[in-house]
Amino acid sequence: xxxxxxxxxxxxxxxxxxxxxxxxxxxxxxxxxxxxxxxxxxxxxxxxxxxxxxxxxxxxxxxxxxxxxxxxxxxxxxxxxxxxxxxxxxxxxxxxxxxxxxxxxxxxxxxxxxxxxxxxxxxxxxxxxxxxxxxxxxxxxxxxxxxxxxxxxxxxxxxxxxxxxxxxxxxxxxxxxxxx
Numbered sequence: 001x002x003x004x005x006x007x008x009x010x011x012x013x014x015x016x017x018x019x020x021x022x023x024x025x026x027x028x029x030x031x032x033x034x035x036x037x038x039x040x041x042x043x044x045x046x047x048x049x050x051x052x053x054x055x056x057x058x059x060x061x062x063x064x065x066x067x068x069x070x071x072x073x074x075x076x077x078x079x080x081x082x083x084x085x086x087x088x089x090x091x092x093x094x095x096x097x098x099x100x101x102x103x104x105x106x107x108x109x110x111x112x113x114x115x116x117x118x119x120x121x122x123x124x125x126x127x128x129x130x131x132x133x134x135x136x137x138x139x140x141x142x143x144x145x146x147x148x149x150x151x152x153x154x155x156x157x158x159x160x161x162x163x164x165x166x167x168x169x170x171x172x173x174x175x176x177x178x179x180x
Contacts (some may be wrong), residue, residue, distance in 0.1 A: 003147035014164035037039035050089035096152035100159030
């Protein structure tokens with residue numbers, strides 16, 4: 001089984017739980033969209049920062065083009081929202097763990113293309129529109145190159161599951177939260 005297929009299989013349940021949580025938001029409603037963005041910010045920003053601190057640029061050659069926190073912050077600012085409390089990111093202690101964390105963020109980039117269709121037309125969408133990054137196929141090739149041993153597979157899977165869990169905590173914890 002390829003490293004990508006193993007990563008997808010290992011994270012399927014976490015991914016399904018997260019999809020169910022975020023699917024509960026009606027993104028045509030301003031209050032729901034605001035909570036959706038704040039929940040994403042609570043997890044996304046610290047994860048991206050932790051990946052940066054773990055030297056993702058050494059593992060992912062075009063790392064800068066993967067970053068989307070600034071677009072998310074811009075959308076919050078346009079809506080007049082403060083940053084929510086940021087959750088502590090999981091550790092990314094190896095190149096494989098960096099790939100595992102980035103796998104979740106890159107997967108969310110794919111999902112953003114679908115989500116974007118259901119967002120109210122008057123809402124800012126810089127974060128969701130930043131979905132055209134380097135490309136999923138290129139990232140899958142990186143997974144196969146960076147995750148080649150059983151130990152690396154375990155590290156990548158653990159990091160991805162922990163990353164999904166952080167998004168899940170944010171989605172649950174910020175359901176009713178909107179701070180302006």
